[in-house]
Amino acid sequence: MSFQPPYPKPHVRKSSFILRFLRGWNSWIDVLFERSYSMKMGKISQPGMDIFMVNDADWVRRILGDTHQYPKHELMQRALEPLLGSSIFTTNGDEWERQRRLVEPAFAQARLKLVFSLMADAAASMLQRLDAVADGRSHEVDGEMSYVTADIIFRTILSDNLEASTAQEIYDAFLEFQHHAQRAMILMIYRLPPVLSTWGSRRAARKIRAILSGIIARRMAERDEGKLSDRQDILSGMMDAVDPVTGDSLSYEELVDQVCTLFLAGHETSASALTWALYLLSQCPHLQDKIVAEIEAVVGDREFVAGDIKDLPALGNVFRETLRLYPPVGFFVREATQSQCIRKKDVKAGSPILISPWLLHRHRTLWERPDDFAPERFETEAGKASAKCAYIPFSKGPRVCIGAAYATQEAVLILASIVRRYRVDADPMHVPKVVGRVTVRSGNGVRVRLHRR
Secondary structure (H helix, E strand, O other): OOEOOOOOOOEOOOOOHHHHHHHHOOOHHHHOEHHHHOOOEEEEEEOOEEEEEEOOHHHHHHHHHOOOOOOEOHHHHHHHHHHHOOOOOOOOHHHHHHHHHHHHHHHOHHHHHHHHHHHHHHHHHHHHHHHOOOEEEEEEOHHHHHHHHHHHHHHHHHOOOOOHHHHHHHHHHHHHHHHHHHHHHHHHHOOOOOHHHHHHHHHHHHHHHHHHHHHHHHHHHHHHOOOOOOOOOHHHHHHHOOOOOOOOOOOHHHHHHHHHHHHHHHHHHHHHHHHHHHHHHHOOHHHHHHHHHHHHHHOOOOOOOHHHHHHOHHHHHHHHHHHHHOOOOOOEEEEOOOOEEEOOEEEOOOOEEEEOHHHHOOOOOOOOOOOOEOHHHHHOHHHHHHHHHHOOOOOOHHHOOOOHHHHHHHHHHHHHHHHHHEEEEEOOOOOOOEEEOOOEEEOOOOEEEEEEO
16 A cells, blocks of 8 residues: 655746746755656756756766766855865765775775664664653654764764764754755856855854864874774774775865765765654554564564664665655756767756756656655566666765665664654644755654554
8 A cells, every 4th residue: 555745746837047046945846847757858047057957767877877977066066065075975086086995995894783783772762762752742753863863973983972962953053054055056056156055054064063073083182192992983994994096094184074974974864764764654554563573573572683674674665665755865966077968958068967866766757656655666576677777865876875785774773663662653733845955854844643562
């Protein structure tokens, strides 16, 4: 049984120049129109440049697979630079390749197994907090999912516990950063100076960077003083990494940029996905029963271990379907480095090329019932075929997210912990309002009702 969860209904026709600005000011999803979900390629004419939206699966694979001919566009770099600096998410070319070589080993499977117990500790702390509200009251879960994912980042990357006050400060700062970064990008697209929006995003970014940089500085000082540490966290992996090509390591400034990037990629995006997953599960009691039975068969009464994650396919499919319907990063921006013809459209060198998981995952010709929540689709031949060509929540190609396995392990553990302990009921008085900014979130939160099993 499937149902259609909320999403902004597309406009009948393409918005005019002024309407695009007004609608996109708060959420880029509000600019989309009906043909956006069925076209293979679109063109948006803006002052001084044309923006191309590519939904053709073959071209998506080609563009994401060639980081030299289609590097990241400066629009995204400029919007995210206040928080991410010069990091693996924003750089291109040789510098990106160097950073990738230094950061990727920290996310190897062996280290993921080592940090699983830290993830489990954060999940246990989350359950203690949720016990206090598991009495059938309507409860907003956005903040809690941000808290637990930030706590997991602190424990697994920094070997530090996260206080409630710091979690709230980070949550508020991320909301502020997204608000301003979205508007800065809109202003840049319209060739308008994003002065106030850039100032606002820098102010929010400073709050987050100050929290993280202090921990990194302390750890580096300990290392420089010769204090031995048996920590097996991800920061240790990055601090110890040596580039096999150049022989150098990450500097303090680079480590701060990389950790901020991992924080955005591993905290904000995961919090978005988990929040939507809880909303979707609250609408499907039968799925919760199926997941509980699956957990009882695989895990029984014991605690979760790393090997359990792959043995919970029903829950894994819920997470996959959540990422399909509400991909945390709704679009990627690439740049055409040379003039070319794509699907009979002339693309000039320097033009932005948008590839949108949001649109690709809901494309009318690539998926059956594209707007329905149907986790079982990943078990069908048609669903598997669609996923193979049109499912990119973690991007694709050389720049595929290095934390994909980390995020999946984290998400399945958190969801399994919640569903095993609580029945998650819908709040009939609440309908989430989808907004697209840096990540895809609900503009009015997500509320559910929890009951102890």
